[in-house]
Amino acid sequence: MPDAPGVELLAQELREAHPDAVVATEHFRGKGAIQVKPERIVEVLRFLRDKGYRALMSVHGLDYYPEEPRLGVHYELLDRERVDRLTVKLRVSTDDPRVPSVTPDWPTANFQEREIYDMFGVVFDGHPDLRRILMPEDYEGHPQRRDFPVGGEPVLFTYNEDRGTGYTR
Amino acid sequence: MSTELDYRTQEQQVDFTQRMHPVPGAAEPEQELLTLNVGPHHPATHGVLRLLVTLEGEIVRDLKPVIGYVHTGIEKTAEDKSYWKVIPVIERMDYLAYFFNAMAYIGAVETLLELEVPKRAQYLRVIHMELNRIMSHLVWLGTSMLDLGAVTVWWYCFREREKILDLFEYSTGQRMHTRYFQVGGVADDIPRGWEQKLREFLADMPSRIDQYMDLVNRNEIVLRRLKGTCPLDEQTLLELGVTGPLLRAAGNPWDLRKAQPYSSYEDFDFKIPVGQRGDNWDRYAVRMEEMRQSLRIIEQALDGLPEGPHITDNRKVALPPRHELATSMEALIHHFKLVTEGFRVPPGEVYYPVEGPRGEYGCFVRSDGSSKPARVHMRDPSFVNLQATAPMVKDSYIADMIATLAMLDPVLGGVDR
Numbered sequence: 001m002p003d004a005p006g007v008e009l010l011a012q013e014l015r016e017a018h019p020d021a022v023v024a025t026e027h028f029r030g031k032g033a034i035q036v037k038p039e040r041i042v043e044v045l046r047f048l049r050d051k052g053y054r055a056l057m058s059v060h061g062l063d064y065y066p067e068e069p070r071l072g073v074h075y076e077l078l079d080r081e082r083v084d085r086l087t088v089k090l091r092v093s094t095d096d097p098r099v100p101s102v103t104p105d106w107p108t109a110n111f112q113e114r115e116i117y118d119m120f121g122v123v124f125d126g127h128p129d130l131r132r133i134l135m136p137e138d139y140e141g142h143p144q145r146r147d148f149p150v151g152g153e154p155v156l157f158t159y160n161e162d163r164g165t166g167y168t169r
Numbered sequence: 170m171s172t173e174l175d176y177r178t179q180e181q182q183v184d185f186t187q188r189m190h191p192v193p194g195a196a197e198p199e200q201e202l203l204t205l206n207v208g209p210h211h212p213a214t215h216g217v218l219r220l221l222v223t224l225e226g227e228i229v230r231d232l233k234p235v236i237g238y239v240h241t242g243i244e245k246t247a248e249d250k251s252y253w254k255v256i257p258v259i260e261r262m263d264y265l266a267y268f269f270n271a272m273a274y275i276g277a278v279e280t281l282l283e284l285e286v287p288k289r290a291q292y293l294r295v296i297h298m299e300l301n302r303i304m305s306h307l308v309w310l311g312t313s314m315l316d317l318g319a320v321t322v323w324w325y326c327f328r329e330r331e332k333i334l335d336l337f338e339y340s341t342g343q344r345m346h347t348r349y350f351q352v353g354g355v356a357d358d359i360p361r362g363w364e365q366k367l368r369e370f371l372a373d374m375p376s377r378i379d380q381y382m383d384l385v386n387r388n389e390i391v392l393r394r395l396k397g398t399c400p401l402d403e404q405t406l407l408e409l410g411v412t413g414p415l416l417r418a419a420g421n422p423w424d425l426r427k428a429q430p431y432s433s434y435e436d437f438d439f440k441i442p443v444g445q446r447g448d449n450w451d452r453y454a455v456r457m458e459e460m461r462q463s464l465r466i467i468e469q470a471l472d473g474l475p476e477g478p479h480i481t482d483n484r485k486v487a488l489p490p491r492h493e494l495a496t497s498m499e500a501l502i503h504h505f506k507l508v509t510e511g512f513r514v515p516p517g518e519v520y521y522p523v524e525g526p527r528g529e530y531g532c533f534v535r536s537d538g539s540s541k542p543a544r545v546h547m548r549d550p551s552f553v554n555l556q557a558t559a560p561m562v563k564d565s566y567i568a569d570m571i572a573t574l575a576m577l578d579p580v581l582g583g584v585d586r
Contacts, residue, residue: 029280057410060546062546080423
């Protein structure tokens with residue numbers, strides 16, 4: 001795990017290579033995180049890969065509701081040589097949730113970006129096959145958003161089956 | 170004129186001579202591609218998995234997994250529950266690795282709380298996780314041999330699996346989804362006589378593994394279907410984010426228990442089996458050896474099981490002992506607070522990875538300072554590993570695809586969550 005100055009040094013190198021990319025740095029519970037601008041994520045991850053973080057272990061989305069910008073995407077990087085983990089975070093608003101896809105560089109992100117698109121509605125530009133993955137293809141809405149209600153899904157039971165397709169009402 | 174006659178006259182007008190002269194540039198009949206739907210209820214899939222397979226004759230040219238059939242929204246449900254009530258739902262994600270799901274989640278919450286876990290609890294966690302690993306591998310061995318057409322192995326594997334589940338029932342009260350791991354430790358100390366039962370199991374199990382290997386290792390059909398089929402090189406596996414036995418079968422000894430020890434794994438002496446070719450046989454052999462190594466870990470943990478409390482004495486997160494409720498007002502208040510609101514967790518974001526039977530289970534928890542998590546996400550290895558199916562089985566026989574799927578060991582409850 002890089003210590004707090006280590007994350008700062010890394011962020012400094014990143015700023016020198018890509019002047020407008022880094023938004024903030026963080027060191028929490030022994031682990032570093034760098035927040036970057038969404039449009040620079042591909043360059044940032046490439047830069048960090050050259051620094052040794054060759055494995056992308058997880059990509060996941062989250063909703064910071066009611067904070068703005070609401071949606072977030074996290075990239076968990078791993079350096080197997082130094083056994084070192086680093087999180088790269090970005091935030092996008094729900095009005096224009098577009099993030100460049102890192103799938104061409106990291107094939108492992110394919111399913112995970114699809115899941116984030118499915119669950120949060122973040123659109124990954126350049127993704128080879130951006131479709132819903134867990135929810136049905138004709139599903140409306142993004143269920144992991146925090147303003148999406150639990151139990152908002154109509155279910156066909158025996159008591160409402162005689163209403164035909166109107167059971168959703 | 171009836172329609173039948175109409176049809177007959179039409180049939181007589183068909184010019185068969187055109188058929189003898191194929192259209193230039195068109196595909197030969199044997200080069201035509203066939204799209205076959207395997208699943209979602211095919212018996213050879215471990216769960217409800219659908220594969221869109223593009224076949225050229227018997228050769229798989231392309232494969233697309235279609236998932237989501239058992240998506241139950243566990244991550245969404247978790248956001249609506251207090252931290253300690255999330256444990257039972259999160260255990261149900263990958264239903265063959267419940268202790269690992271719980272460990273990843275609890276580890277993340279404990280990191281947020283900066284909570285020290287007693288050594289005895291860490292050892293008890295290790296014992297249960299390694300038993301769980303053996304249990305999961307036994308289910309894998311039984312079902313994968315079932316996929317290859319061997320029913321016998323299944324019965325032998327499930328004989329020992331029952332013993333492990335009996336041990337779980339004895340120590341935790343439940344066979345599966347035990348809710349044994351608590352934030353700060355484990356729910357209860359092991360009962361009297363459990364250690365004896367476990368030692369009997371540990372003495373038995375190596376000879377049982379020999380039995381499975383006697384059944385499988387020299388079986389002509391198994392050897393032909395596993396040896397040299399569907400290998401994938403280490404580099405491609407790393408790019409696809411594959412972890413666990415699949416990666417180790419290709420020769421990369423990455424194991425979080427060694428690389429980033431958690432829950433006192435650094436105290437134990439064990440080896441990490443690796444393969445050489447990364448084919449189906451190596452995937453099989455690596456898991457078989459992992460079971461023996463797990464037995465070694467359990468034995469060491471049982472021998473060195475430290476005395477002391479089984480759960481943290483921090484009453485803000487762990488329930489007070491039952492007898493204190495009758496005598497201590499403070500304990501009663503803590504108990505009431507915990508079972509109604511739950512405990513609050515300082516705001517922050519933590520990703521906690523553990524090494525499960527299928528690879529890296531990483532739980533991401535975001536806390537907003539309340540008593541319910543703002544986001545719980547499980548990086549499930551089955552979900553990520555499933556992406557490696559297509560490169561593995563490309564240009565191999567459809568029968569090898571079934572064998573590869575068996576050796577891939579995806580658990581669809583974990584894939585869909």
